[in-house]
Amino acid sequence: MGLALVVLAGSLWTAWRESSATDFAIAAPLHLLGIALVLSGFHVRYWIADSILHVRASFFRWKIPVDSIVSVKPTRSWMSGPALSLDRLEILHKRGVVLISPRERDAYVRELARARDIPGR
DSSP, X not given: XXXXXXXXXXXXXXXXXXXXXXXXXXXXXXXXXXXXXXXXXXXXXXXXXXXXXXXXXXXXXXXXXGGGEEEEEEEOOOSOOSOSSSSEEEEEETTEEEEEOOSSXXXXXXXHHHXXXXXXX
């Protein structure tokens, strides 16, 4: 990810220094979007609090009530998601699917199951 960031920033710099204003106007938004997407991968977190699975990937955020989770299964899907590894968990919930890649998948599945069984909700 660091290398991709350097390449995008370097090519944006080159476009600014050596391209026409029109070429730069076309290239700049595309490069900035690429930089934003690369930066989104630097801060990915998943945690469970107050019976909510929180998923954060930079400026993207999901809040999934644990009681809306229909299934959790391991996957190696290439589908886009806030996961930094292909060793992922596919979480199917009432509003869609999210792919996450916690370091300890089995422990995370147990934590989700425990959060669903909390009495008094």
